[in-house]
Amino acid sequence: MSEAGFRDWKRYVTDDRWSEIYSDYQQRYVNNPRESDRKSAYLARLALLESGVRSARILDIGCSTGNFLRHLRRVIPAAALYGGDLMEKHLEECRSAPDLRDIEFTRMDILALPNGNPFDVIVANAVSVYFDKPEYELACRSICAALKPGGTFIGFELVFPGDKEQQFVEPSDAHPEGLKLELRSEDFVVAAFKKAGFAECTVSPFDIPIDLPPRESTQEEPDAHLYSRTERDPITNRRLLWRGPLFQPWAHICARRDSTS
Numbered sequence: 001m002s003e004a005g006f007r008d009w010k011r012y013v014t015d016d017r018w019s020e021i022y023s024d025y026q027q028r029y030v031n032n033p034r035e036s037d038r039k040s041a042y043l044a045r046l047a048l049l050e051s052g053v054r055s056a057r058i059l060d061i062g063c064s065t066g067n068f069l070r071h072l073r074r075v076i077p078a079a080a081l082y083g084g085d086l087m088e089k090h091l092e093e094c095r096s097a098p099d100l101r102d103i104e105f106t107r108m109d110i111l112a113l114p115n116g117n118p119f120d121v122i123v124a125n126a127v128s129v130y131f132d133k134p135e136y137e138l139a140c141r142s143i144c145a146a147l148k149p150g151g152t153f154i155g156f157e158l159v160f161p162g163d164k165e166q167q168f169v170e171p172s173d174a175h176p177e178g179l180k181l182e183l184r185s186e187d188f189v190v191a192a193f194k195k196a197g198f199a200e201c202t203v204s205p206f207d208i209p210i211d212l213p214p215r216e217s218t219q220e221e222p223d224a225h226l227y228s229r230t231e232r233d234p235i236t237n238r239r240l241l242w243r244g245p246l247f248q249p250w251a252h253i254c255a256r257r258d259s260t261s
């Protein structure tokens with residue numbers, strides 16, 4: 001528990017009960033990637049096509065049970081793939097999965113990534129949504145140092161266009177004392193990446209192409225009511241993503257490290 005009374009990310013990454021719940025949630029996406037993961041993989045492929053790199057090294061940090069890497073292998077078969085996370089149980093699950101045996105999994109903190117053997121692309125889907133501002137800026141510097149010059153970071157995060165930002169503490173069955181989510185502003189995110197040494201940073205709101213129906217919680221899935229659901233915006237007709245009472249401005253971040261430094 002943090003001083004402010006909610007649980008911060010340092011506690012949840014070592015919580016075995018949460019790791020089991022999250023692993024169960026991930027099961028449904030083993031062969032059927034989420035739309036946001038399809039887009040992250042597409043952005044990674046695009047970055048490599050643009051840079052002309054053929055045998056790339058790609059890290060998925062916060063890889064959880066490895067589903068994004070499964071998908072990435074189909075999209076970029078020639079790349080050498082690496083997975084990193086702080087959750088030991090999930091890393092063990094990845095290491096013992098026969099279909100992931102060609103991928104190296106290592107305990108890694110996105111705030112202090114190894115920088116001796118840099119990556120062409122680093123992806124982090126839904127990892128830094130729990131960090132406070134100094135931690136977020138630290139993550140940007142750590143990612144920058146772990147990328148080759150000209151390398152690309154792809155993130156999937158909660159980012160509002162412009163300068164709006166919001167904090168939200170979400171109590172759930174898995175985190176009864178509440179887990180704090182940081183909904184950042186595009187202005188802050190772009191500034192943090194540029195300050196860390198990235199030449200470019202773009203934030204693209206995620207336009208989910210499918211409907212996600214609301215879910216009722218059950219005894220087996222007590223937090224199902226908090227899974228993402230879509231509602232149509234009557235003005236733009238776009239699908240807006242909600243989670244319980246929270247509007248989620250999910251967006252893809254694409255940042256390119258300066259190629260000269």
Ligand SMILES: C[S@@+](CC[C@H](N)C(=O)[O-])C[C@H]1O[C@@H](n2cnc3c(N)ncnc32)[C@H](O)[C@@H]1O
Pocket residue numbers: 009013061062063064084085086087090108109110111124125126127
């Ligand atoms: C919400 S889950 C997202 C998992 C996966 N990327 C996905 O999109 O399904 C966040 C993941 O990031 C990991 N994580 C949280 N803080 C981390 C940190 N500082 N360094 C590395 N991984 C971290 C967690 O253990 C968890 O697996």
